[in-house]
Amino acid sequence: MIADISMSVDGFVTGPDPGPQNGLGTGGDALHTWAFSDDPEDQRILQTATSRSGAVVMGRNLFDVVDGPGGWDDTVGYGATEAATPPFVVVTSTPPTDIRLTHLDWTFVTTGPSDAVAVARDRVEAAASDNDLDVVLMGGGALIGSALAAGLVDVLSLHLAPVVLGSGTPLFTSAPCGLEQQSVIATSTATHLTYDVIATGAR
Numbered sequence: 001m002i003a004d005i006s007m008s009v010d011g012f013v014t015g016p017d018p019g020p021q022n023g024l025g026t027g028g029d030a031l032h033t034w035a036f037s038d039d040p041e042d043q044r045i046l047q048t049a050t051s052r053s054g055a056v057v058m059g060r061n062l063f064d065v066v067d068g069p070g071g072w073d074d075t076v077g078y079g080a081t082e083a084a085t086p087p088f089v090v091v092t093s094t095p096p097t098d099i100r101l102t103h104l105d106w107t108f109v110t111t112g113p114s115d116a117v118a119v120a121r122d123r124v125e126a127a128a129s130d131n132d133l134d135v136v137l138m139g140g141g142a143l144i145g146s147a148l149a150a151g152l153v154d155v156l157s158l159h160l161a162p163v164v165l166g167s168g169t170p171l172f173t174s175a176p177c178g179l180e181q182q183s184v185i186a187t188s189t190a191t192h193l194t195y196d197v198i199a200t201g202a203r
Contacts, residue, residue: 001057001117001152003137003144004049005171006031006159006190012168013141023065030163034190041187049157050078053086054124054133057116059143060092067100077101078138086136087127089120091143113147141169149175153197155182160191 007013008031015025024031034042056078058066066072078085087105095108107123109116120135137147147153156179178199185192 001120001135001137001147002155002157003147003153004157004159005139005141005144006034006161007171008161008163008165008168010164010166011170011172012165013139013144013171014169015165016167018061018065018169020064020068021070023068023071025165025168027163027165028168030165031159031161033161034159034187034192037187037189039187039189041185042189045159045185045187045192049136052132052134053078053136054127055087055089055120055135057089057091057113057120057135057137057143059140060090062138062140062143063088063090063092063096067096069100072101087120087123089116089123091116113143113152114150117147117152141171142173145171145173148177148197156195156197158193158195160193162190 005013013031014023015028018025018028035046037043066077072078085104087107089107089109091113092108093110095110099106107119109119117135117137124133124135137144137153144153148156177197179195180198182194182196183192
């Protein structure tokens with residue numbers, strides 16, 4: 001599984017005070033400047049990631065943001081420019097009663113991240129015409145942190161934005177993990193870092 005998320009230089013994946021009406025928190029929009037950049041390398045990285053996504057796992061807070069009134073639409077969203085979008089698996093204690101984005105494929109898992117990842121892997125295996133599609137964990141930060149601690153993540157893909165937010169939602173708050181650098185790509189708007197996760201837990 002690939003964990004893929006944008007992060008500030010000081011380690012935050014949102015600015016302060018995130019919520020359904022302020023998804024990335026105050027100042028957090030700067031984290032995703034690269035995704036809307038005209039830089040060809042940024043666009044290649046984005047297109048490659050979305051086209052290889054066989055299923056996407058997210059937490060409930062992130063779902064509430066993307067499904068909220070100011071969230072995803074036909075032009076902004078995961079794979080919005082692709083011919084098809086992947087199924088989405090949401091980790092939540094209570095499934096929502098109403099969904100705005102009913103045209104997307106949602107599955108709600110109430111038994112934790114491990115079961116959500118298993119559901120996502122089953123969806124990829126059932127639908128894929130080849131074995132090159134990935135399960136992608138897109139956030140939020142707490143879910144990626146817990147997945148790293150549980151040993152569920154094989155690859156960590158960070159899009160390091162040139163911004164210092166000062167506070168917000170930190171990505172790394174749980175058990176340490178060992179990383180092996182796979183690639184570093186610098187563009188005009190971000191530094192794209194890819195690591196293989198080689199060990200988790202206390203060392």
